[in-house]
Every structure is written in C-alpha cells, then in structure tokens.
Amino acid sequence: MDVTERQLRAFIAVCDEGSITRAAARLFVSQPTLSRQLVALEQALGVALVERLPRSTRPTTAGRTLLDTARAVVAAHDDLVRTARTVTSGAVGELRVGTLYSLSLGILPAILADWRSQHPRVQAELHEFRHQEELVAGLLAGAFDLAIGPVPEGWTGGRSRLVEEEFVVVLSGADRRTPDGPLDLADLRDDDWVHFTPGNGLGELLDAACARAGFIPRAALRTEQARAAVEYALHGLGHTLVPRNIVPPQVAAHALREPVRRDISVYWRGATDPLIRSLLASVTTSGR
Incomplete structure (x- = not known):
C-alpha cells in the first residue's frame, strides 16, 4: 500500500469543498491532477472514498470513517516538517557534551550560557571525566556528540580551537x-x-x-x-x-x-551536525 501525503490532501480538500473543481483550486492543481490523486488513493486503500454526483461530491461511508485519520496524518506530516526545519537550523534539540571536570568549573559554564541565550530551546547533557584518555574513549564510543578539552595527539576528526x-x-x-x-x-x-x-x-x-x-x-x-x-x-x-x-x-x-x-578545543567525530554548528557559531560570536 503506497499512500502519499498529496493524495490525503486531495481527499481532505474534496470532502471539505464538496467539489473537485473547488478542491483543485484550493490546492492550486488542475482538476485532472487532483482526480488522479484521489483515484490512486482509493486504489491503494481498496475502497471508494468519494461519491461523484452530477454537481458535487460527498464522502462515502468509508470516506467519512477515514477522514479524521487522514487529517491527523497530514497534521503529523506538517508537524514533522516544522520540527525538522528547527532541528536542521540548530535551534532545537539535545547536545551531549563530554568534558573534563576542571573545564566544567572553568570555561564551560560561560560557553553553554552564551549558546543557550541564542538558542533557548536547546539542551545539553554533560559527561564529565578526570582524564583526557577517558574523554576521548567516550567520544569514540559514541557516548556523546562532541568533546571539549585538549585535542589528543593524532586526532583525525573535526576540531575548533576555543581558548588557551x-x-x-x-x-x-x-x-x-x-x-x-x-x-x-x-x-x-x-x-x-x-x-x-x-x-x-x-x-x-x-x-x-x-x-x-x-x-x-x-x-x-x-x-x-x-x-x-x-x-x-x-x-x-x-x-x-x-x-x-x-x-x-x-x-x-x-x-x-x-x-x-x-589549548582547549571543541572536537568531534565525522561531520558536524546542526547542533554542533550552532555551538561553534555561538563560541565564535562571543569572541572566545
């Protein structure tokens, strides 16, 4: 069964407008395009959803039963798109940060405070270690997303110097x-x-x-x-x-x-993701 978000929108619009002509105008598509989307949805579901009358349309009993579910699916799709846009901008999400105990009391509070002042919907989860070897091992094992501390010798991942x-x-x-x-x-x-x-x-x-x-x-x-x-x-x-x-x-x-x-740096495995980029941008704009 292959049901698309566009097909569901076509079905909802036809039910709301009571007319394929008006539904097509609402969705800014041609009538033949909307009709094909509706037929494809009915074929995928194996049931007629809309009764075509001479001057109007109305949902069938199956259509009425499925209409609320279709609305919920489309709303969930829209919510997913909105959330994805905020995530890809680095404006929301949780960043797991590994660091050393001494840095938790030193430079890190100001760095995280600056970052959250610019991105109030982000969160940080701290993993603190006594020794650089433990910090690097945790990062390589995937226990957190980035590390803040001295960069280990031979590090081949990403890095950005913070402060001496x-x-x-x-x-x-x-x-x-x-x-x-x-x-x-x-x-x-x-x-x-x-x-x-x-x-x-x-x-x-x-x-x-x-x-x-x-x-x-x-x-x-x-x-x-x-x-x-x-x-x-x-x-x-x-x-x-x-x-x-x-x-x-x-x-x-x-x-x-x-x-x-x-030297204290931010360093990470592989490519940067949006939250890491937002933290790096915050550090840059704060002048550290």
Whole structure:
C-alpha cells in the first residue's frame, strides 16, 4: 500500500469543498491532477472514498470513517516538517557534551550560557571525566556528540580551537610569601602540595611542570577536583597548580616564570551536525 501525503490532501480538500473543481483550486492543481490523486488513493486503500454526483461530491461511508485519520496524518506530516526545519537550523534539540571536570568549573559554564541565550530551546547533557584518555574513549564510543578539552595527539576528526588555558599557583594559606611577580616553581621544591588523585590529568600536568623545574612535588593531600584543591591550599595544606579560570576573583593566583598552558578545543567525530554548528557559531560570536 503506497499512500502519499498529496493524495490525503486531495481527499481532505474534496470532502471539505464538496467539489473537485473547488478542491483543485484550493490546492492550486488542475482538476485532472487532483482526480488522479484521489483515484490512486482509493486504489491503494481498496475502497471508494468519494461519491461523484452530477454537481458535487460527498464522502462515502468509508470516506467519512477515514477522514479524521487522514487529517491527523497530514497534521503529523506538517508537524514533522516544522520540527525538522528547527532541528536542521540548530535551534532545537539535545547536545551531549563530554568534558573534563576542571573545564566544567572553568570555561564551560560561560560557553553553554552564551549558546543557550541564542538558542533557548536547546539542551545539553554533560559527561564529565578526570582524564583526557577517558574523554576521548567516550567520544569514540559514541557516548556523546562532541568533546571539549585538549585535542589528543593524532586526532583525525573535526576540531575548533576555543581558548588557551593558563595554569597558576595558589599558595598555601600557611605561606607568608607575597610575590610581586611570576613565581619560579623551583623555589617551592621543599614545600607541600595539594595534588590530584592518580589518573587525574591535572596531576600529570603538575608532575610534568615540577619535573621541568627539577623536583617531584610532595603531596600532602590528593583530590579529584581543581576547585577543591584551591580550598585545601587556602586552608594551609599546601600549594596547588590549577587553571586560572577556576580561581575565585578574591584569591591570589600567581603566574609562573615558565608558563604552563594548554589549548582547549571543541572536537568531534565525522561531520558536524546542526547542533554542533550552532555551538561553534555561538563560541565564535562571543569572541572566545
């Protein structure tokens, strides 16, 4: 059975107008075209839908029975078309975003707020990870639509750079130093540090920065969260190294003489879809 939306519209118009002539005018088609559509529908359904009278038409008992269903099908078709247009414009839908814990507290809130201010009918579902390897594995497995974080080496999918993230030292609350310029990490070699749990990418970054300065940081405490590390540092448990964008404005954040930075990008598998394009456009227009 092959029933088309045009055939249903022809049937509805003939029932509403009581005339093939008026129905054809309403649909802006010729009378022969409308008649063929109506006959094709009757043949597909195996039943006469309209009784042809000398000066008018009227639905048969079968036609009256099927008319409401035909209207519902046409209305559903129209609703599908309207929804598809909003989806393809990136104005509606749900985008699944994978990211790192530190970015959820740093740059991501502002990015998503800007995006939703321009597209209030979109939604985001966040998947947060401790380490870049977990983030990349989730993206490749299809757990979410795009990732926001450092682009892995050898990435062959799509990408768009967002921002360069700078790391700063928050000194221990027990430390009485008041630096008036960038810090040398080597000067902190003998101090305690608020470190990160094994497998956390921030911990690997701290270890690498300290290794370049010639020492291994002595961990007084390890935590999962960058924002928690700041609080532990302020309470005197040790220094910590975190992204500048997660440090509260009232807290002193000290730059390093040898800067520690990482590029943050949006990256995805395959081709972009409308929601990804809308997010990228939002990031571009917001100046990030």
